[in-house]
């Protein structure tokens with residue numbers, strides 16, 4: 088009787104092919120199993136992997152203290168200060184460069200920290216509202232704001248004070264009009280503007 092050889096399995100070959108198929112299925116099953124995925128997510132492997140790739144070293148001096156940091160390139164200076172370093176005196180208002188609540192000094196220049204990436208300031212000296220006072224002694228501008236009632240809800244106040252200090256340093260506080268013009272990037276919803284001008288004029292005149 089004729090045998091169709093192609094339909095007859097060599098028992099040895101057949102078993103090794105079955106083994107191979109079995110092993111491949113197991114490997115595939117492990118790869119696709121939700122448990123493996125859960126394990127990877129428990130270990131936060133994706134985050135660790137992306138952190139390793141995305142974090143960049145950054146040295147800053149903030150309020151006189153040196154900081155060696157690792158930050159994602161997309162982190163704004165504002166988020167670095169508030170979220171990572173917990174320097175929450177700098178406020179987030181619009182987060183679009185329109186209200187001035189986030190004003191800090193970078194190498195002495197006032198800047199909206201919501202509009203600039205932290206990694207752009209390697210080696211810079213940053214001053215926030217927390218760095219203005221000398222220990223327990225308030226900065227003259229802080230004293231003047233309190234004296235002149237230049238704050239109501241206080242939310243815009245840190246940014247107003249940082250801009251006010253810079254305004255005098257820049258030589259832009261020679262008249263009420265000039266002060267108003269150079270403070271116009273800082274919005275106060277409570278309308279404390281008249282008192283803010285008074286506070287700045289007093290510090291400018293050295294009368295605080």
Ligand code: FES
Pocket residue numbers: 178179180181182183184185186187188189190199200201202
């Ligand atoms: S929060 Fe930066 S300008 Fe408004």
Ligand code: FES
Pocket residue numbers: 237238239240241242243244274275276277278279
């Ligand atoms: S004091 Fe309230 S927003 Fe300025």
